Amino acid sequence: EAGVAQSPRYKIIEKRQSVAFWCNPISGHATLYWYQQILGQGPKLLIQFQNNGVVDDSQLPKDRFSAERLKGVDSTLKIQPAKLEDSAVYLCASSPLRGTYEQYFGPGTRLTVT
């Protein structure tokens, strides 16, 4: 079974530029999560989708971050405009069943904002 795919693996941009990350969850997984992991910290949940609906986006900085999950499969996370403090690893995860929270993570995208 293929795991969670993310691209790109690395991205370097200048502050005020825009960037987008892509995630393809494990086939059949209805729940998809985006996390931000700053170096030396635990992952912080940004947004959780159930199929293509948002379950929780309370920690998503909506003035600059947006996410969508069209057709309930792939998802994109966008930052516009980026700030220096957005430098982090962005992790995507998926779960087969709602409410179990057993998540399967992708390798992440390491974003550096200069």
Next chain:
Amino acid sequence: GQQLNQSPQSMFIQEGEDVSMNCTSSSIFNTWLWYKQEPGEGPVLLIALYKAGELTSNGRLTAQFGITRKDSFLNISASIPSDVGIYFCEGGTSYGKLTFGQGTILTVHP
């Protein structure tokens, strides 16, 4: 929001030793999960716990869901070099809030 206090922050042990780490919170959780993360990779699920008092094993790993529902413990027996990594706890509430701990960095000396 919920905060999880994970301790210790780091551990340096000899191969063969047992390891204990824990996660505590002032909030009640319905689910506790333990993950391991290696450099350049996403976290990998080790154990999931769903009931207060539950004790679950996965090979040399054993985790417990605290009876107060505010804490959880992870033990690794007879550590080996490949146990090196960062171990995270994650708590899930009944209304879907998920919170990760800050991680315990484990170093195993051969």
